Amino acid sequence: MLIKKKYNISIEATLEVIGGKWKSVILCHLTHGKKRTSDLKRLMPSITQKMLTQQLRELERDQIVNRISYNQVPPKVEYELTEYGWTLQPLLDGLCTWGEQHIIKEYGDKRLVLEDNILNNK
Structure with missing residues (x-):
């Protein structure tokens, strides 16, 4: 086994895979089922489209997301969590819960600042 990198604390490994502004958001949306790129956008x-594509490729490279390409015209591609990706669900759920509590603490009512796209776009 080739050791690629050393970490000072294990959360560094987690953040390397799901860190940044968009990856956790993408993963949260995928916990609600398969999505096409246009759905995620x-x-x-x-x-941006470029950033979305980049983040999906990185998640695919890290075996968190499956890219499903259908052989049809026009081309159809969907993304879904891998079995390994699903192991992140408790972490993502915890982050969402903490975020809601933080929003309520800061603003008093999450409806003032939280657009619940997941419920409105099913």
Whole structure:
């Protein structure tokens, strides 16, 4: 086994895979089922197409996400969590719960600042 990198604390390994502004958001959306790139873009209007593609490729490289390509015209591609990716669900759920509590602490009512795209775009 080739050791690629050493970490000072194990959370560094976690953040290397799911860190950054977008990866956790992508993963949260995928916990609600398979999504096409256009679905993810609609759910995340602030992300650029280039960034979305890059983040999906990195998640695929790290075996967190499966890319499913259908042999049809026009081409159809979907993304889903791998079995390994699903092991992140408790972590993602915890992050969402903490975020909601933080929003309530800061703003008093999460409805003032939280656009619940997951529920509105099913």
